[in-house]
Amino acid sequence: MQRSSRMLRTRDSSPLTRSPAYETPSLTDLQQLLWLRGGSDNHVDQVWPNIYVGDAWAARSKATLQTLKITHILNAADGPYNIDTGAKYYADLQIEYYGIEAFDDPAFDLSVFFYDAANFIRKALNSSGGKVFVHCAMGVSRSATLVLAFLMIHENMTLVDALKTVSTHRNICPNMGFLSQLRDLDIKLNEERKKNKASATTGP
Template sequence: MDFLERIKARKSCLKACETTVTTVSGHSYMEKILADGTSVISWPQASTSPGYVIDTKPDLQVAHVLPGLCMGSQDVAHDFGLLKNHSVTHILSLGVKPVTLDQMLNYTYVQLLDLPETNLISSLDQCFIFIDNARQSGGCVFVHCNAGISRSASVVIAYLMRKESMNYQQALMHLKNIRPVIKPNPGFVQQLKDYEKMIFTLDGK
């Protein structure tokens, strides 16, 4: 008996079974495998939920990076009590338009997509000016994007490189020790490494 015949013989021994399959759009169907190996598909009522697990738990962690500088997710930016507890006076929103909670808070929005091809470096000057103004006035700026993982982390890493004379790896590890979930997208990582070379060239290092 050759290999193909053995597979066919083994297949004939399989028991009939039913499996519910859910697509990414949230539609479900029942797939029934008969004893002879054929399949029958039936479509029950479509689900109203997507075909993946949604994490609805808010991320309210505030990572204090430097005096007057902290970062995290947009969930923090929507919690006025939490912002007040951390003495936040300025909010820098990256790619996520902020919800104005209080007229005493200073807001700046920077259009920045979390895509590898997005030009991160071109947005840094605007971000740095806002951060510096907040810190120099004795305030505290909260930098956020959507999840506080890629865009806000990249801007803060760049700030540490430019203002604290850290290289890329030092800035990355400094921030990762404070907020372990950070993970700049691959395009931002390359841009930050190029930015490191630019800084060291300008500073004559």
């Protein structure tokens, strides 16, 4: 049963995330946030309005994709050594496909794809009836990391808010390397927010 968009948009509010003095937590604290959540272990889950995260089974199930009315697919495990579906696999479904040949290895630099992936997701959501399915092999690390980056970049969420939002609906577990890369992104975006706020306060 699908949750309503309003429920999906609900974020936990806390002094930490609402404070103007928000600072990015340590990796240990971020890991503990994930341990405390209670999402599902389904093949696919809606984690934000019209954004679905799932595994290889769901990616290969055209019936599931049709039922969900998916219009865009972001494969975070593209390539011959991963989930080698590709655009041709979905040719009969009129799905727009974007593949990233990433590996679920803490040493892999997924951050170089954060903005391209986030822009692809935003484009999907802005299209008429757009629904995007983001997947990897298990739907817990690579795909989850890219969705978290999208929420941070285009929905102006802190990493804490993004983690709470997604993990409420799905059990996710970005590896330590990816979590560290998200933490670096959070620090960068937080600094930009502070500068923009300072500029707005002082004026021209």
